[in-house]
Amino acid sequence: MAVAQYTQLATKTLASNAATVTFSSIPYTYRDLMLVCYVKLVNGSDYATLRFNSDSSSSYPSVTAWGSSQAYISDTRIYLRVQGYTPVNSYLTSIVNIMDYSATDKQKSLIIRANTNDTISELGVEMQVAKWPSTSSVNSLTINAYSGGNLAAGSTFSLYGVK
């Protein structure tokens, strides 16, 4: 018997600026996770970033291409959009698929699509594959601003379990 592909696990909408958004106690009963972000940064030149299980020491490698260029990066976080920054009046849309998130025989691979309606010349449409090099099950996600500043009020984050 077919079962629903997506189940909403939690949605967080910021009523005021906040440094961090966390999804914790993620159940292991799904195959993938999908994180849908609609995020604005308070600082004019900033990035929204993602970590797993509060791991701020591992390197999270990623490879990405956007409108006019490409890059590969290894940092202690994953960028929800790598190219440029998210200007203060612009919202970043990012859909993050975390594949086989609870598998203990696999490092965790992500497929990320992102865009923004910023006003700089390099328009932000981006595809990215990233990795958390751990075979631990993902039990929490943390989103924050790269600069240590705040995510802006009005930003929304929805986490779905994918069967």
Next chain:
Amino acid sequence: MAFKSLATSGIINFAKYQNALVGNAAYIPDPTSDFLITETVLSSQSSSISFDISSLSSTYKHLQIRVVARSDRAIASDYVRVRFNGDTGANYSWHNLYTDGTNSYSEYSAPETGMHVERIAAANSATNVFGVAIIDLLDVFSNNKYKTIKSIGGVYGAEDSTGRRVQLHSGNWRSLAVPTSVSVTVGGGSVFVTGSRFSLYGIKA
């Protein structure tokens, strides 16, 4: 995209934003339209997996296949072929955009014996790394259209241009027949390793 909330966008507080979606989710999956049909997680290696989709046409309009896979070929990354109805004739085409992080490329195929989807991990990828892909098969049960797929995916298995990829693919099967099966086969005569996973989803109209 559905507007579910105007609490942020300022009908009553006159706050101004550049995007009408502010305060709403960028994408809201519909739990009444998308369903898991079946799934295969390999307990032993296999060169191919095939889904019987002959009974799905009356219920679903589109299909999606999610792949988390690794091959045993002695290279940094590998590719898979998607075929319909066991057709191994030169009735397919594909093209892609991809990057290794240093350069970006585009490719296209002449008529081929399957639609490529890339890239999955292979034997020279780091341990426990599997490549990933989300493959959408659009209007797949139509009998007046050639069948089109699109996919996004890639792998970060090694620190070189063949071991790290993110790719967009599109392909078609030039047949008006209604598919009864769809297969995913690893390229290069190799096999998918144990733990490789293939999930089939149906999407209603």
